[in-house]
Each structure stands twice: as structure tokens, then as C-alpha cells.
Amino acid sequence: MTQRLITHLRHVDLAVPDFTTQLDFYSGIWGLTPEHTDTGLAFLAAEGSPEQYIVRLRQAAEKRIDLISFGAANADDVDTLAGQLAADGVQLVGEPDTLQTPGGGYGFRFFDNEGRTIEISSDVEVRQHRTIEEGESIPVxxxxxxxxxxxxxxxxxxxxxxxxxxxxxxxxxxxxxxxxxxxxxxxxxxxxxxxxxxxxxxxxxxxxxxxxxxxxxxxxxxxxxxxxxxxxxxxxxxxxxxxxxxxxxxxxxxxxxxxxxxxxxxxxxxxxxxxxxxxxxxxxxxxxxxxxxxxxxxxxxxxxxxxxxxxx
Missing domain, CATH: 3.10.180.10 (2,3-Dihydroxybiphenyl 1,2-Dioxygenase, domain 1)
Incomplete structure (x- = not known):
């Protein structure tokens, strides 16, 4: 086992053929809050979470997992992980760089052993969030x-x-x-x-x-x-x-x-x-x-x- 440099789970990104129906489901009955939504791309936050978003939906011809994102404590840990993965022969999608997603930050993506895209990031801006109230049945x-x-x-x-x-x-x-x-x-x-x-x-x-x-x-x-x-x-x-x-x-x-x-x-x-x-x-x-x-x-x-x- 390598040194643990990942701190937590950030978000899961899904590609979906029926974007509008999915967006209506997650932003309506499921209880997430749409943020930074654009044509065919939606970032959905949990009101109780400091993460900029916890689900991303993308319009696509075929259903797939786009990526799963994890946090790291700082940019040095991101660089260390990227270097270790590359040295071990893991295929990087790109070198660590400034992220172009809501909240910015610094990160990189790679393929795991079965080909899923995984993202590691640090220094993402914290979202203004709130305490979920008693009886409020939306995700934290x-x-x-x-x-x-x-x-x-x-x-x-x-x-x-x-x-x-x-x-x-x-x-x-x-x-x-x-x-x-x-x-x-x-x-x-x-x-x-x-x-x-x-x-x-x-x-x-x-x-x-x-x-x-x-x-x-x-x-x-x-x-x-x-x-x-x-x-x-x-x-x-x-x-x-x-x-x-x-x-x-x-x-x-x-x-x-x-x-x-x-x-x-x-x-x-x-x-x-x-x-x-x-x-x-x-x-x-x-x-x-x-x-x-x-x-x-x-x-x-x-x-x-x-x-x-x-x-x-």
C-alpha cells in the first residue's frame, strides 16, 4: 500500500443521453441544487456540502461514468500522486494543471486498471453551504x-x-x-x-x-x-x-x-x-x-x- 494522500470523495460525473430528464430528477425530487448549468452540462451541489458540486451531468450519445473525483490536501500531494502513478505505468489523461471546472483548483486525471477516468484535485474553492435543518429530506x-x-x-x-x-x-x-x-x-x-x-x-x-x-x-x-x-x-x-x-x-x-x-x-x-x-x-x-x-x-x-x- 502506498502512502494515503487522498482525503475524501468529491463528486461523480455521469454522461446521459436524456439530459433534461436527468437534470429534472436530480434537481427536483432527489434534492440537489443546480449550479453553473450550461447547455448540455449541469453541476449539482448538495446544500450541506462544501464541495462545489457532487454530481455532474453531461449530455452525450451514450450513457457512461465520465469520472469519479477525489480530493487531496494540497498541490504537492497532487504532484506526488501523479508522479507515482506515472512511474508505476498508470496511464495519465493529462499532467497536473489548473482545473477549468467550478471552483477551480489543481488536479489531474488518469485511467484506473479497468479504464475508468479518475480525477485527483486540491485547492478547489469551498462552496457556501448550510446546515440541513431537522426534517429536511435532501442530501447533505x-x-x-x-x-x-x-x-x-x-x-x-x-x-x-x-x-x-x-x-x-x-x-x-x-x-x-x-x-x-x-x-x-x-x-x-x-x-x-x-x-x-x-x-x-x-x-x-x-x-x-x-x-x-x-x-x-x-x-x-x-x-x-x-x-x-x-x-x-x-x-x-x-x-x-x-x-x-x-x-x-x-x-x-x-x-x-x-x-x-x-x-x-x-x-x-x-x-x-x-x-x-x-x-x-x-x-x-x-x-x-x-x-x-x-x-x-x-x-x-x-x-x-x-x-x-x-x-x-
């Missing part, structure tokens, strides 16, 4: 991103070796072996997870709510609006966080969650949890059963953006 921040992988062991090893991610817990199945790896880059139980899947794609993006009441209010609001629910509401064992999974209009899985565990990293030892035990998937026992329908929806469509850097 982007909690984590989960990726499907055809080589999950290799992908976990990549993020461990090159970016200093630490393993928090693993989910396994008695017949299928290890199925999901939870990775952290700070005290939060995970900011990324890697799931075994039939192709590389977005498994889900998760949004942290103020508390359990706000999480349930948000879940209920989406149900009343007829948004397709895949799984939940319930509470996972790994990470101890609540979950309600829905489909956005383009078929990406998005999650409302809250109370993700914060670890004492000096004393934490990863667990191996058996997901055939119902209490591992849902401690409360309130969610629909994890079945082939839920799994198929979370596999998503194959990512069309591998080893192709987004144009912006």
Missing part, C-alpha cells in the same frame, strides 16, 4: 460510490497499491465467494466499494441524509412520486448505514443513506460477512429480500467510457 453530501468490476480483486489491489485505500470489510457468499469490498480513504467506513459484476459499470452512488428521520422522509417522498425502488428501506451490517435504493431515469442506481459508520482506523480489523445471512444485508429486516432482480438492476449497463477520457 455524497457518501460513496460503488463500482461493478469483472476483476474486483485486481481493482481492489489497484486502489490499495496506487492510492492508499484501506479495506474496511468484505462481503462473501458461500457458493460465489467474495462479492464486495468496502474501501476507505478516511475514517468513514467506505467512500468506494468494488462489487463483482458481469462488466465494468456504476453499481450505485449514495447520498448521505441528515439523520434517520430525514432519510425515511426522503424515501417516502420518492415512493409517493412513483420513483422505482429497488431495495430498502433497511440497514446494512457492513458500515451500519441505512439504505434505500432507487433508479434514476437512465437506470443508474442511487441511494439515500445515513449514519455511515466512522472507524477508529488504528484499531479497526476488517470483517468477512456472509451475505446469505439476512441480517448482514439488512439488520432491521424491513427491506425486500436481496434477489436476482435487485442484483440485475445494480449491474447496470456496461460502461461505454472505459479508456476514453470525457471531453470536459
Amino acid at each position: 453530501r455524497l457518501s460513496h460510490v460503488v463500482l461493478n468490476s469483472t476483476d474486483p480483486e485486481g481493482t481492489v489491489a489497484f486502489y490499495d497499491k496506487h492510492l492508499g485505500f484501506s479495506l474496511s470489510d468484505t462481503l462473501m457468499h458461500p457458493r460465489m465467494g467474495n462479492m464486495m469490498w468496502f474501501l476507505r480513504t478516511n475514517a468513514w467506513h467506505h467512500s468506494m466499494a468494488i462489487a463483482r459484476g458481469p462488466h465494468a459499470s456504476l453499481h450505485h452512488a449514495s447520498f448521505e441524509m441528515r439523520g434517520v428521520d430525514e432519510y425515511m422522509r426522503g424515501t417516502g417522498r420518492l415512493l409517493r412520486a412513483g420513483v422505482e425502488k429497488i431495495w430498502g428501506p433497511g440497514r446494512h451490517l457492513a458500515g451500519n448505514n441505512t439504505f434505500s435504493y432507487f433508479l434514476d431515469p437512465q437506470g443508474n442506481t442511487v441511494e439515500y443513506t445515513t449514519e455511515l459508520e466512522q472507524l477508529d482506523e488504528d484499531t479497526w480489523h476488517p470483517h468477512l460477512y456472509d451475505i446469505s445471512n439476512p441480517e448482514v444485508s439488512d439488520q432491521w429486516g424491513t427491506a425486500n429480500a436481496m434477489n436476482e432482480f435487485v442484483a440485475q438492476k445494480s449491474f447496470n449497463d456496461p460502461d461505454k467510457g472505459l479508456f476514453v477520457a470525457p471531453p470536459v
Whole structure:
């Protein structure tokens, strides 16, 4: 494992064929705030987050993950990471430079082992944000991103070796072996997870709510609006966080969650949890059963953006 120079998850950027419908969903019922929106490009902020935006939407012919962005403490750490990755043979999209996205900053992009575009940045201007009020059921921040992988062991090893991610817990199945790896880059139980899947794609993006009441209010609001629910509401064992999974209009899985565990990293030892035990998937026992329908929806469509850097 390399020295950990990544501090946190910043945003997830999605390319979508039906831009207007996606923008209406995320800026309306999902509860994000559009900022710096242009023709075919929208930056969506969470009212409770200092990040300039946590979701970027881009009009495109094909659905894909444009990139996943992580923060670093300063420009020196950005340069160090870029140098280490290049020396290890990782393909950089570009050298570190001034960013042309909202809030500016300094950063670079590279392809991970499966071809996803990853961005590392520092010195991005902080957005004016506010405390989310009691009963206000809108996202506070982007909690984590989960990726499907055809080589999950290799992908976990990549993020461990090159970016200093630490393993928090693993989910396994008695017949299928290890199925999901939870990775952290700070005290939060995970900011990324890697799931075994039939192709590389977005498994889900998760949004942290103020508390359990706000999480349930948000879940209920989406149900009343007829948004397709895949799984939940319930509470996972790994990470101890609540979950309600829905489909956005383009078929990406998005999650409302809250109370993700914060670890004492000096004393934490990863667990191996058996997901055939119902209490591992849902401690409360309130969610629909994890079945082939839920799994198929979370596999998503194959990512069309591998080893192709987004144009912006």
C-alpha cells in the first residue's frame, strides 16, 4: 500500500443521453441544487456540502461514468500522486494543471486498471453551504460510490497499491465467494466499494441524509412520486448505514443513506460477512429480500467510457 494522500470523495460525473430528464430528477425530487448549468452540462451541489458540486451531468450519445473525483490536501500531494502513478505505468489523461471546472483548483486525471477516468484535485474553492435543518429530506453530501468490476480483486489491489485505500470489510457468499469490498480513504467506513459484476459499470452512488428521520422522509417522498425502488428501506451490517435504493431515469442506481459508520482506523480489523445471512444485508429486516432482480438492476449497463477520457 502506498502512502494515503487522498482525503475524501468529491463528486461523480455521469454522461446521459436524456439530459433534461436527468437534470429534472436530480434537481427536483432527489434534492440537489443546480449550479453553473450550461447547455448540455449541469453541476449539482448538495446544500450541506462544501464541495462545489457532487454530481455532474453531461449530455452525450451514450450513457457512461465520465469520472469519479477525489480530493487531496494540497498541490504537492497532487504532484506526488501523479508522479507515482506515472512511474508505476498508470496511464495519465493529462499532467497536473489548473482545473477549468467550478471552483477551480489543481488536479489531474488518469485511467484506473479497468479504464475508468479518475480525477485527483486540491485547492478547489469551498462552496457556501448550510446546515440541513431537522426534517429536511435532501442530501447533505455524497457518501460513496460503488463500482461493478469483472476483476474486483485486481481493482481492489489497484486502489490499495496506487492510492492508499484501506479495506474496511468484505462481503462473501458461500457458493460465489467474495462479492464486495468496502474501501476507505478516511475514517468513514467506505467512500468506494468494488462489487463483482458481469462488466465494468456504476453499481450505485449514495447520498448521505441528515439523520434517520430525514432519510425515511426522503424515501417516502420518492415512493409517493412513483420513483422505482429497488431495495430498502433497511440497514446494512457492513458500515451500519441505512439504505434505500432507487433508479434514476437512465437506470443508474442511487441511494439515500445515513449514519455511515466512522472507524477508529488504528484499531479497526476488517470483517468477512456472509451475505446469505439476512441480517448482514439488512439488520432491521424491513427491506425486500436481496434477489436476482435487485442484483440485475445494480449491474447496470456496461460502461461505454472505459479508456476514453470525457471531453470536459
